[in-house]
Amino acid sequence: MKIVLPGDKISDGPVRMENAIVENGKTYATVIGMLDDSKGTFVPLESVWYPRQGDFVIGIVENSKNNVHTVQLDSPFRGLILPPPRPRFGGRDRDRGGMRNEERQEILHVGDVVSSFVRDVRRESDQIILILERPRKLFGGKLVEVRPSKIPRVIGKENTMLRQLEDGTKCTILVGLNGIVWLKGGDAQLAQKAISKIQEEAHISGLTERINEMLAKGVQ
Amino acid sequence: MEGEKPQLMINGKRTDGRMPGDLRPIKIEVGILKNAEGSAYLEWGNNKVLAAVYGPKEAQPKHIADPNRAIIKCRYQMAPFSSLEEHNRSGPNRRAIEISKVTKEVFENVILLDNFPGSEIDVFVEVLQSDGGTRAAGITAAAVAIASSGIPMRDIPYAVSAGKAGEEIILDLNKLEDNYSDADMPVAISPRNGEILLLQMDGSLTKEQCEKAMQLIIKAGETITKVQRAALETRYL
Numbered sequence: 001m002k003i004v005l006p007g008d009k010i011s012d013g014p015v016r017m018e019n020a021i022v023e024n025g026k027t028y029a030t031v032i033g034m035l036d037d038s039k040g041t042f043v044p045l046e047s048v049w050y051p052r053q054g055d056f057v058i059g060i061v062e063n064s065k066n067n068v069h070t071v072q073l074d075s076p077f078r079g080l081i082l083p084p085p086r087p088r089f090g091g092r093d094r095d096r097g098g099m100r101n102e103e104r105q106e107i108l109h110v111g112d113v114v115s116s117f118v119r120d121v122r123r124e125s126d127q128i129i130l131i132l133e134r135p136r137k138l139f140g141g142k143l144v145e146v147r148p149s150k151i152p153r154v155i156g157k158e159n160t161m162l163r164q165l166e167d168g169t170k171c172t173i174l175v176g177l178n179g180i181v182w183l184k185g186g187d188a189q190l191a192q193k194a195i196s197k198i199q200e201e202a203h204i205s206g207l208t209e210r211i212n213e214m215l216a217k218g219v220q
Numbered sequence: 221m222e223g224e225k226p227q228l229m230i231n232g233k234r235t236d237g238r239m240p241g242d243l244r245p246i247k248i249e250v251g252i253l254k255n256a257e258g259s260a261y262l263e264w265g266n267n268k269v270l271a272a273v274y275g276p277k278e279a280q281p282k283h284i285a286d287p288n289r290a291i292i293k294c295r296y297q298m299a300p301f302s303s304l305e306e307h308n309r310s311g312p313n314r315r316a317i318e319i320s321k322v323t324k325e326v327f328e329n330v331i332l333l334d335n336f337p338g339s340e341i342d343v344f345v346e347v348l349q350s351d352g353g354t355r356a357a358g359i360t361a362a363a364v365a366i367a368s369s370g371i372p373m374r375d376i377p378y379a380v381s382a383g384k385a386g387e388e389i390i391l392d393l394n395k396l397e398d399n400y401s402d403a404d405m406p407v408a409i410s411p412r413n414g415e416i417l418l419l420q421m422d423g424s425l426t427k428e429q430c431e432k433a434m435q436l437i438i439k440a441g442e443t444i445t446k447v448q449r450a451a452l453e454t455r456y457l
Contacts, residue, residue, distance in 0.1 A: 003453050003456055005367060005376060005449055006372070006375060007411070021332070030372035030373055031367075031371075032367060032456070046370030048369075048370050076276045076336050076340075148370075
């Protein structure tokens with residue numbers, strides 16, 4: 001494992017991988033990351049979130065017009081929650097798993113925190129917009145900003161870190177891949193401290209044990 | 221009224237005791253501003269420069285957004301207390317606007333702007349103390365700040381100036397040399413492929429002198445790049 005900086009050669013051949021570019025048949029890193037030569041993996045230490053289909057995101061409803069909600073996701077791209085398609089043959093919306101329009105309007109207001117999934121990354125005439133699906137309003141709680149490159153560490157391998165945090169603090173934690181974490185109930189202060197520790201020490205091994213220790217001790 | 225020109229080279233040495241091809245000592249620290257996505261503090265001789273990077277975020281106002289790529293907004297600014305003379309007024313002046321523009325153009329060629337259509341990236345360069353060569357110092361610091369922010373870029377550029385004192389080609393001019401030298405040529409280079417990202421010149425150089433200056437700059441670039449890399453790497457060690 002070694003640290004690779006933007007412009008460093010990752011491979012002598014053209015390799016299609018994230019956070020890298022191919023120039024003159026060679027592959028170069030575009031962000032700071034850890035390169036494992038034996039496995040050929042390149043893990044970024046710092047990166048910017050780039051939306052993908054199926055990403056779980058958390059945001060704040062910014063605007064609501066004609067039943068279309070704009071969601072601020074702390075990213076250059078804006079999310080849109082569209083009204084569900086109208087049933088074609090007069091069936092009830094509920095039968096199709098959607099919400100009726102009036103119901104949705106009652107539920108989502110400007111300023112509400114919503115969690116949702118990216119259904120589509122669409123290029124409109126002048127910008128990229130994210131079509132969001134399955135919106136869920138989050139009541140109460142607290143939002144914490146995390147650098148998007150550290151999100152995989154907050155979740156951990158097979159959710160281990162997240163489970164550990166939830167068990168240790170009795171918080172309900174939702175982690176948006178766009179870098180927003182929602183905390184509710186339990187010891188939110190401790191959870192927040194633990195998350196900032198994860199952010200700062202994400203690249204140092206033995207993190208799980210240190211977080212375990214911290215959670216066992218509680219707030220200092 | 222021009223005063224008497226001071227002697228810039230005495231017995232083959234410069235006013236601050238350096239040899240013609242010597243750099244001033246450089247020190248860079250990364251990640252000192254918590255609110256910024258990326259930041260760097262650079263000390264280059266007596267220059268003290270703070271660089272901060274924000275974004276990519278939605279371009280504001282909307283009409284400046286480019287639907288095909290991100291735009292860079294760059295602000296180079298000298299603090300009113302940065303120098304004993306001249307820059308005693310805050311706010312952008314003609315010089316600051318020019319340096320902001322050239323700094324922006326350096327990074328437009330390095331950052332992968334196509335990844336973030338319709339967005340903007342803000343680069344701030346604040347000169348806290350100045351002693352000549354602040355545009356080079358600003359570009360060097362901002363390059364490190366951008367790399368530390370995780371914004372994808374092709375390379376980490378560096379910048380340094382070279383000039384002429386009498387017939388001698390000198391590297392990394394300080395304030396006195398900057399004011400009284402016969403030529404001053406700041407250059408920014410992308411070290412991976414040697415692309416020149418900025419080349420400006422005050423005064424005049426012959427072709428041979430220009431070549432010699434470029435050689436000094438490219439050689440000094442190795443040292444500057446080392447310092448930049450060390451600053452980024454120590455953050456994760």
